[in-house]
Amino acid sequence: MTGPMLVVRDLRTSFRTSGGVxxxxxxxxxxxxxxxxxxxxxxxGSGKSVMAMSLIGLVPEPGRIDSGRVLWKGxxxxxxxxxxxxxxxxxxxxxxxxxxxxSLNPVQTVGRQIAEAVLLxxxxxxxxxMDLAADAMAAVGIPSPRRHLxxxxxxxxxxxxxxxMIAMALVNEPDLIIADEPTTALDVTIQAQxxxxxxxxxxRTGTAILL
Ligand SMILES: Nc1ncnc2c1ncn2[C@@H]1O[C@H](COP(=O)(O)OP(=O)(O)OP(=O)(O)O)[C@@H](O)[C@H]1O
Ligand SMILES: [Mg+2]
Numbered sequence: 001m002t003g004p005m006l007v008v009r010d011l012r013t014s015f016r017t018s019g020g021v022x023x024x025x026x027x028x029x030x031x032x033x034x035x036x037x038x039x040x041x042x043x044x045g046s047g048k049s050v051m052a053m054s055l056i057g058l059v060p061e062p063g064r065i066d067s068g069r070v071l072w073k074g075x076x077x078x079x080x081x082x083x084x085x086x087x088x089x090x091x092x093x094x095x096x097x098x099x100x101x102x103s104l105n106p107v108q109t110v111g112r113q114i115a116e117a118v119l120l121x122x123x124x125x126x127x128x129x130m131d132l133a134a135d136a137m138a139a140v141g142i143p144s145p146r147r148h149l150x151x152x153x154x155x156x157x158x159x160x161x162x163x164x165m166i167a168m169a170l171v172n173e174p175d176l177i178i179a180d181e182p183t184t185a186l187d188v189t190i191q192a193q194x195x196x197x198x199x200x201x202x203x204r205t206g207t208a209i210l211l
Contacts, residue, residue: 004031005175005208006055011068013047013054024050024063032176035206037199049098052180052210056093057085091121094169096162096179103165104153110137110164111149117168136167139204140197159190163197170201176208177201 013025024047032038040048053059055070057077070077072093077085089095097103105113114133118124124132130149137145140163153161162182169177179198183191202209 004033004036005073006032006210007069007071008055009069009071011051011054011070012066013050013059013063014066015063017062025054028068032208032210034175035202035208037202037209037211039211049180052095052178055178055210056089056095057082058089058095087121090117090174091172092174093176093178094172094174096165096169096177096182098181099185104161106153109150109152110156111151114164114168114171117171121172132171133167136171137164139170139201140164140167141193142167157190158186159193162186162190162194166194166197166201170205170207173205174207176210178210182211 008031009029011025011028012023015022015024026047028047028051030038040051042048050059050063053063054065055077059065065078068078072088075084077088104110111130111133114136115126115129118129118132119126122129134145134149137148142148142160142163148156153164156164162185166177166179166182169179177198182198183194186194198209198211201207
């Protein structure tokens with residue numbers, strides 16, 4: 001394959017509200033190679049989150065992509081059927097959201113939730129999915145991962161919950177992890193730890209990261 005794995009060209013996403021049209025993403029272009037880390041910088045409200053959502057077909061109502069291309073391994077995700085984007089999401093491209101408390105299910109063990117991410121995309125026995133979940137938890141530095149398979153989100157600290165989110169993102173060995181401010185809810189020391197976990201994963205697996 002030639003060229004970057006992801007090429008974004010002149011992407012424009014807007015919200016049509018009663019107050020008028022909000023141009024949230026207004027002509028963004030960039031590329032990401034395998035194993036590369038790309039950081040998105042901008043003030044609050046500049047469109048970082050909407051851009052991340054636009055890449056993977058998750059623009060919330062009443063938003064829409066007006067124009068541009070999101071070329072993933074040569075295929076334009078803006079134009080392929082939603083079903084195809086959905087099947088890529090979590091498998092080839094994984095997302096880590098900002099707030100793990102609202103993204104994790106409070107009444108299900110973390111092991112089960114990570115295993116579900118596996119079972120969504122792969123036909124493996126449930127026990128094998130649990131084994132992969134434990135491996136992913138070990139990879140993000142959660143101590144005693146076997147034992148913690150049976151833990152619930154509220155039993156973890158904020159930093160550990162964010163690690164669970166990253167474990168869920170990387171369990172299917174995606175080519176790209178999109179992390180939209182994965183550490184803003186955390187204190188500075190924990191932020192640094194989560195970032196170094198992401199960088200270790202990149203070095204070990206060659207996963208590209210969009211931050
Ligand atoms: N559901 C929505 N309806 C209408 N406008 C929206 C919606 N979501 C986002 N916007 C608008 O899109 C613009 C970009 O928002 P976005 O959340 O992407 O900013 P951001 O750069 O991620 O900010 P932050 O750093 O605070 O997370 C803002 O003007 C916001 O008001
Ligand atoms: Mg944001």
